[in-house]
Amino acid sequence: MDSVVPRIVLASSSPRRKMLLHQLDIPFDIRVSEIDETIQGDIPAEEFARRLAFEKAEAIARSLTDTIVIGADTIVVDERGILGKPQHEQEAFQMLQRLSGKVHRVITGVAVISTYLPQNALVNHETTQVKIAALSDRDIQCYIHTGEPLDKAGAYAIQGKGAMFVEWIHGCYNNVVGLPLFLLIRMLKNITHSTNMSCGHLLS
Template identity: 45%
Template sequence: MMKLILASASPRRKELLAKTGLSFDIIPARGEETITKKIPAEVVMELSQQKAGEIASQQAEDCIIIGADTIVAKGDTIMGKPKDEADAYRMLESISDDCHQVYTGVTIIRTGEHPASITFAEKTDVYLYPISEQDIHAYIASGDPMDKAGAYGIQGDFAVHVKGIQGDYYNVVGLPIGRVYQELKKLM
């Protein structure tokens, strides 16, 4: 079995990759992220390539590396992780009672004798109910939004504000694990 590495410190990605039943190591990418693209799907693919490529370049043995990046976008406006509580409030207010998109870019690199790679982006539309000012403040006070793109986690307490989704739920959590697993099977 070829060594599998997740180039991410995200506990959500670790949990999702564990659903495959495959054993893997975690070596988070630490390099500076450089964004040269503007279109959300292209941005997440570019960042996932940087993360997977950084870890792949450090490996001496044959292995498979998975790099991923998730962003929330409303139109072409990209929302990363909030800088502070005011930024989190602004993001949550802007997506309340509306539809926005969650994009996750994934790059899978196989090193060694038979090198290969694939990069793709998955998009999920997320529809929210109206969120009151009081509910936004309470959610921010919980601390949950501060380490998440778009200032929310669909899998936690924020779920009460989700009207529906169109696309892969796990993509919104941070890794479209069904597609990742199918692509991994091709490279193993």
């Protein structure tokens, strides 16, 4: 019996996650879940990222059958806690000042839910350390004026102009962009292993 290539849905509107998933040459659809992403400082950052990833995937998966749903959530964490997406330029400025000259963590929670029978769900996370160079107020203002920081966790984009401030990283680069592909591939392999399914030659 030939293996079945499942329908895959990405539960995210992020153009960066869409770009990364396209690299795998696996067909997928996009469905956006509307869940509350209010930062909760009373739980560990890793657990928070994993919880949001699962909630995003589960919100889409509950209305689908014969589908594998991928959810992800990326957060930036320093010694003071979680940094979300800045709501305005002043908040972006404060975030970049906070990260300037220091090492922080980027954590992406990933959830993969199969709505095939038997149903299954996997949740994991990836962590990357990032060192931002010491930034002057002028550096920060010039970057903010590009408009890039305003929809990014931690107010910078490593795949964009924000790369000029990244002194080094330790860990998965794609994780900082928004979707750790190596981790995702392992999770997809595991969730399809017990069924007669394949996600193409990358997962064979």
